[in-house]
Amino acid sequence: MNTSIRRLFAVLACGFLLLGLLLGYWQVVAAGDLADRTDNRQAQRRDQTVDRGRIITADRIVVARSVPRVIRGQTTYVRGYPQGTLAPHVVGYASPQVGSTGLEAQYNSYLRGSYGAEPLLVRLRLRTAHGADIHLTIDQRVQEVADQQLLGRKGAVVAIDPKTGAILAMASSPGYDLAKVSDPKAFAQIRTAPDSPLYNRATQGRYPPGSTFKLVTLVAALESDLGYSSQTRFDDTGTLRTNGPPIRNFGGHVYGDHDLTQALTNSVNTTFARIGLNLGANRMGEQMEAFGFGRKPGIDLPGNEVLASGRYQGGKLLPNIAGDADLARIAIGQEKLSVTPLEMAMVAATIANGCTQMRPYLVTNAVDRSGSDVFEQSPSQVRQVCSADTARIVTDMMGNVVREGTGTQAALQGLDVAGKTGTAETGDGGLNDAWFVGFAPKDDPKVAIAVVVEGTPDTGGVAAAPIAREVMKKAIERSGG
Amino acid sequence: MLSPRTRETGFLVPAALIAALGAATVATAKADALRYGPVAMVGAGIALFVVMHLVLRLRAPMADPYLLPTVAVLTAVGMVTLYRINPTLARDQMVWLGVGAAVFCGVLLLMPDHRALERYRYLIGITAVLLLVATAAFGTEIYGAKLWIRLPGGQTVQPGEIVKVLMVIFLAGYMRDKRELLAVPTRRVLGIPTPPLAVLAPMLAVLGMALALVVLLNDFGTALLFFGIFLAMIYVATGRAAYAGVGVALFLAGSLAVWMLVPRIQDRVDSWLHPFADPQGRGYQLVQSLYALADGGVIGSGLGKGFLVTDGGQTVIPFLETDFIFSAVGAELGFIGAAGILCLIVVLLARGLTIAARANDGFSKLLATGLTAVIGLQAFLIVGGVVRLVPLTGVTLPFLSYGGSSVVTNFAIIAILLVVSHRTDRPYRPRGRRNGDHARSGGDDG
Numbered sequence: 001m002n003t004s005i006r007r008l009f010a011v012l013a014c015g016f017l018l019l020g021l022l023l024g025y026w027q028v029v030a031a032g033d034l035a036d037r038t039d040n041r042q043a044q045r046r047d048q049t050v051d052r053g054r055i056i057t058a059d060r061i062v063v064a065r066s067v068p069r070v071i072r073g074q075t076t077y078v079r080g081y082p083q084g085t086l087a088p089h090v091v092g093y094a095s096p097q098v099g100s101t102g103l104e105a106q107y108n109s110y111l112r113g114s115y116g117a118e119p120l121l122v123r124l125r126l127r128t129a130h131g132a133d134i135h136l137t138i139d140q141r142v143q144e145v146a147d148q149q150l151l152g153r154k155g156a157v158v159a160i161d162p163k164t165g166a167i168l169a170m171a172s173s174p175g176y177d178l179a180k181v182s183d184p185k186a187f188a189q190i191r192t193a194p195d196s197p198l199y200n201r202a203t204q205g206r207y208p209p210g211s212t213f214k215l216v217t218l219v220a221a222l223e224s225d226l227g228y229s230s231q232t233r234f235d236d237t238g239t240l241r242t243n244g245p246p247i248r249n250f251g252g253h254v255y256g257d258h259d260l261t262q263a264l265t266n267s268v269n270t271t272f273a274r275i276g277l278n279l280g281a282n283r284m285g286e287q288m289e290a291f292g293f294g295r296k297p298g299i300d301l302p303g304n305e306v307l308a309s310g311r312y313q314g315g316k317l318l319p320n321i322a323g324d325a326d327l328a329r330i331a332i333g334q335e336k337l338s339v340t341p342l343e344m345a346m347v348a349a350t351i352a353n354g355c356t357q358m359r360p361y362l363v364t365n366a367v368d369r370s371g372s373d374v375f376e377q378s379p380s381q382v383r384q385v386c387s388a389d390t391a392r393i394v395t396d397m398m399g400n401v402v403r404e405g406t407g408t409q410a411a412l413q414g415l416d417v418a419g420k421t422g423t424a425e426t427g428d429g430g431l432n433d434a435w436f437v438g439f440a441p442k443d444d445p446k447v448a449i450a451v452v453v454e455g456t457p458d459t460g461g462v463a464a465a466p467i468a469r470e471v472m473k474k475a476i477e478r479s480g481g
Numbered sequence: 482m483l484s485p486r487t488r489e490t491g492f493l494v495p496a497a498l499i500a501a502l503g504a505a506t507v508a509t510a511k512a513d514a515l516r517y518g519p520v521a522m523v524g525a526g527i528a529l530f531v532v533m534h535l536v537l538r539l540r541a542p543m544a545d546p547y548l549l550p551t552v553a554v555l556t557a558v559g560m561v562t563l564y565r566i567n568p569t570l571a572r573d574q575m576v577w578l579g580v581g582a583a584v585f586c587g588v589l590l591l592m593p594d595h596r597a598l599e600r601y602r603y604l605i606g607i608t609a610v611l612l613l614v615a616t617a618a619f620g621t622e623i624y625g626a627k628l629w630i631r632l633p634g635g636q637t638v639q640p641g642e643i644v645k646v647l648m649v650i651f652l653a654g655y656m657r658d659k660r661e662l663l664a665v666p667t668r669r670v671l672g673i674p675t676p677p678l679a680v681l682a683p684m685l686a687v688l689g690m691a692l693a694l695v696v697l698l699n700d701f702g703t704a705l706l707f708f709g710i711f712l713a714m715i716y717v718a719t720g721r722a723a724y725a726g727v728g729v730a731l732f733l734a735g736s737l738a739v740w741m742l743v744p745r746i747q748d749r750v751d752s753w754l755h756p757f758a759d760p761q762g763r764g765y766q767l768v769q770s771l772y773a774l775a776d777g778g779v780i781g782s783g784l785g786k787g788f789l790v791t792d793g794g795q796t797v798i799p800f801l802e803t804d805f806i807f808s809a810v811g812a813e814l815g816f817i818g819a820a821g822i823l824c825l826i827v828v829l830l831a832r833g834l835t836i837a838a839r840a841n842d843g844f845s846k847l848l849a850t851g852l853t854a855v856i857g858l859q860a861f862l863i864v865g866g867v868v869r870l871v872p873l874t875g876v877t878l879p880f881l882s883y884g885g886s887s888v889v890t891n892f893a894i895i896a897i898l899l900v901v902s903h904r905t906d907r908p909y910r911p912r913g914r915r916n917g918d919h920a921r922s923g924g925d926d927g
Contacts, residue, residue, distance in 0.1 A: 012827075013830070019861065026771055034771055042769070
């Protein structure tokens, strides 16, 4: 009997060991994920007891901070947003009532001081609970220009430092005031307002890229083994027959004999459609893949606030490479293509940086109350998207677009600007989604940009290029260039 | 070598300190000034354990010295947690602790030899079934399960709790009696070695009736517990793992049937498998409990600093004080505290089964095994439910959960185990032949 009793004990002890392991899983391993769940009111109440860290722009403007409030001898903290309308989509809110978004959500563990050994030190009363401050790559001056330029329109601006991937400005319009989130009535109004102000058009807005996508086609052509160069000559009759409806040029233009540089300068649809057909699905698909289409960009925002760019059907992302794809239309940014302003800014930034794509990021570091860095993010390369030679050729061709082509309104005095416009018809009463993507200065880029303006009767060169000009100007001023 | 009772005295001190410190922490956590409310309760609790300790000195000086201190620590943590949830609950529970202590002392004083129980095994078995029948007939349904009998005074008792002990006594007596016959299968049914039906039948009948009644009462936790205890005991009685294997197979088949037939159980299983599918509805309790555990983390939020109780004194989870007391401990004392509770329960099991292994006769062994299994399986089921290892069953966590019937039963179990332990080291002899005893014990037997 004693053998059986010993074995019974072994079985019971194993059972309790299993309980202990599972308990450890919930309390230690999965604790962070559980705390981040939006319906976790306990975690939200816990957060209110913490003096949450500040959020500070690159030029040292505080955009979020916590204010203590004492009720019945208990100190709780209320989140305040002194610059509530500045990049609300990026900063995000942390609210016990409606959850958290943006960087407030993404960097929650640093902001609430639950990183590393901090919680243990607090519990042992070796330290008071303080969150770490996070410092943004966003520059308030550049951001303000972007916000102002978009005022009264729907659209988005993303400005990136192409050498590092640091986001200098990320604006989405219409915006809202973060200070109003804590007021249930005001928040309900924001939530139900027309044109969805809560939605970050820069990372979640999907737009047909139109002619800006010709940059991808162009890179694919120059990288291919088909012998394309900036001088390759084409003959345009104004129409290109395809399996679908024939492709025509914008405004019904006929360009006749021209080279590839002129094709980009004037955004010749028939020529790029022909290139797309020549390249075939594999070359096009691989180039898209290399630029990062079909994947979410690795930006430090919550995953549900960032969308992948690429071919979509009924809200579902399709593979970049597909046999049945209409390559003529993909090459000119039509078909099922749907892209975010962030992705197009990354395309511009990649070309600006000699075709080395940098990971886009919004936060440089987190600093605790004693002034030491508890988190640091340095620029990191994603991949080499094409050869530096190709990048140089494309840059020169983009310079032509701004000098004498569709993008002249983006030109800056005394500086060379490289760019590409796009005008995607929305099929809604002659309204377009107007694009400009580009960078400046052309030969030593300090800023790369993507601008989209929704539902405008104007073209990209008219509606988007001037916005890009103003934002780039501010960004270059700031960098002392 | 110190005597068992002296060692016990030493081990009881930490329990007293935990109770005092815990109560003081809770009292100061919510108010700025120190309140003296819990002083009386801590005093009462300590006094009750001192009395139990003294009765042990008197009646069972050779009994195991670890059981009572372990129980004392568990009780201290449970009391502090209840006090933190709601001081009224702690006060009620203290009354029940008093009753439990009285039953504990009663068992020790009135039952010098547990082997007397063996003679009344059938009577005890029938009493158990009758108690269940009475619950079915006169019971009050609370929260979908008919487990309580309302006494004239308005109090409710849960006969299912005490039935567990009666069932163990019956099974121990019966299995010891028929042990050889059970262990030697005479034939095979479907390739499974089976003892003669005549031997198996009465046992299966009593067990089956008990199970059927419990299922009728809609208390699947207790049904599962009965079944687990039965398997543990028959395995120890016969040493045949095949029986346990067949039992587990039967259990799985039975669970499947119950799952298919009883909507209430389907709900439970669904909320177990997919708690986050309906976090505001079916999954609410489990999800909130997991959030509480996550909030506690490794070191816990500290007593009085968790969020399972609102500022208004409401609990976020229904049945926090019974089914989910373990979550409350995990939230405020952290993984360290909750894992500590699990370790203490394993200590209880180790001591209980050591008592079983050291006992001189089969009945004592089976009795101690069964009683230990009651505590072990019950703790396993409810903690497993809280950490999502098994579906939730509404059984109590021994010595921590709020509830009179449970406290009283568990103290009775510990008392019986201590009697068994004492009798192993000092076999009982009827009065008149005690001269030898006096010579050895130095008279502390009274």
